[in-house]
Amino acid sequence: xxxxxxxxxxxxxxxxxxxxxxxxxxxxxxxxxxxxxxxxxxxxxxxxxxxxxxxxxxxxxxxxxxxxxxxxxxxxxxxxxxxxxxxxxxxxxxxxxxxxxxxxxxxxxxxxxxxxxxxxxxxxxxxxxxxxxxxxxxxxxxxxxxxxxxxxxxxxxxxxxxxxxxxxxxxxxxxxxxxxxx
Numbered sequence: 001x002x003x004x005x006x007x008x009x010x011x012x013x014x015x016x017x018x019x020x021x022x023x024x025x026x027x028x029x030x031x032x033x034x035x036x037x038x039x040x041x042x043x044x045x046x047x048x049x050x051x052x053x054x055x056x057x058x059x060x061x062x063x064x065x066x067x068x069x070x071x072x073x074x075x076x077x078x079x080x081x082x083x084x085x086x087x088x089x090x091x092x093x094x095x096x097x098x099x100x101x102x103x104x105x106x107x108x109x110x111x112x113x114x115x116x117x118x119x120x121x122x123x124x125x126x127x128x129x130x131x132x133x134x135x136x137x138x139x140x141x142x143x144x145x146x147x148x149x150x151x152x153x154x155x156x157x158x159x160x161x162x163x164x165x166x167x168x169x170x171x172x173x174x175x176x177x178x179x180x181x182x
Contacts (some may be wrong), residue, residue: 054172
C-alpha cells in the first residue's frame with residue numbers, strides 16, 4: 001500500500017472512531033479488499049473485536065459500528081442506554097507490521113487535534129499512545145496502537161474516563177489480536 005494511503009487510513013480510523021451517532025442493532029462491520037497482501041475478500045476480522053465483557057464499564061450494549069471500513073478490518077460501537085458513555089473499536093489490518101506502524105504514526109500526529117486540552121501518554125508495553133482531553137463537555141480518550149500488522153483505534157467517551165479503564169480495554173484488544181490474527 002502506498003505511504004499516502006497508509007497515512008490516510010491511520011487518520012480515517014481515528015475519524016471513524018470519533019463518529020459516535022446512531023444507536024441501531026449490534027452488528028460489527030468488516031471488509032477486506034483482496035489487494036492487501038495476507039488478506040482475502042472473505043476474511044472476517046470481526047471475531048478480533050472486543051466485546052462488552054472486555055470493557056470494564058457496566059451497562060454497555062453493542063451498537064452499530066460507526067462505518068463499514070473501506071480497508072481490511074472491522075469496527076464496533078458500544079454505548080450505555082442513554083448514549084452518554086461510548087466505546088468505539090476500529091481495527092485496520094495491513095499487509096505488514098511496517099505498514100501498520102506508518103498508520104500508527106499518522107494517527108499519533110492526528111489524534112491530539114480531536115480533543116480540547118490534549119494530554120498524551122504512552123500505552124503500557126510501548127505499543128502506541130493515548131490522547132485524553134474533552135469533547136462536547138465529556139472526557140474523551142483516544143488510544144491508537146499496533147499489534148503485528150493490525151492498527152487499532154479505541155475511543156472512550158464518558159463523563160469520567162480513567163487511565164485504568166482505557167488500559168484494560170487496550171489489553172483485552174491486544175490479547176484478542178495476539179490470539180487471533182495470523
